[in-house]
Amino acid sequence: KAGVTQTPRYLIKTRGQQVTLSCSPISGHRSVSWYQQTPGQGLQFLFEYFSETQRNKGNFPGRFSGRQFSNSRSEMNVSTLELGDSALYLCASTVLGTDTQYFGPGTRLTVL
């Protein structure tokens, strides 16, 4: 089976712009979680989607949003980018009936 894929792998944006990141889970996995990793804060949970519904959300401002499509692919969007949004964004998928999360390679976002 193919693993979790994320696109793009690298992204450079300027302050004030918006960005959309994509995550395709492992085939058959219906839960997708998103995380932000920074040197200062470590790995922090953003949100989780299952069957196109957001079931859980971390402590991030409303500029961070997401959605999930009927094929379980997920996108996250960050509007009005700030310098502090520079980070590695990771998504993970989980198969129903287990708790094991499998991570994608991440998208490295740089905000200038």
Added chain:
Amino acid sequence: GIQVEQSPPDLILQEGANSTLRCNFSDSVNNLQWFHQNPWGQLINLFYIPSGTKQNGRLSATTVATERYSLLYISSSQTTDSGVYFCAVDGAGGTSYGKLTFGQGTILTVHP
């Protein structure tokens, strides 16, 4: 929320040495995973181990859920074992959909 502490923060070894990484958590968990983050940022699953003991080659892990800690053992370390090791947990109770709380990680450096 649940707290996760990893020790030591840094570990430097010579190739062939053995090591033990520790993860303490502050509450009951349903899920505990150990990950290795490679230099490119990808989180690689090592173990899903909310309780008990598992072994995979030179790596093994033990979680004592009643005492709220987990240990990751690396034997006969190799330079390719270098990287950051993370412990991540979710809280028990059924409302932590897709959310893992990560420790700050242990940075392992193995010298030839």
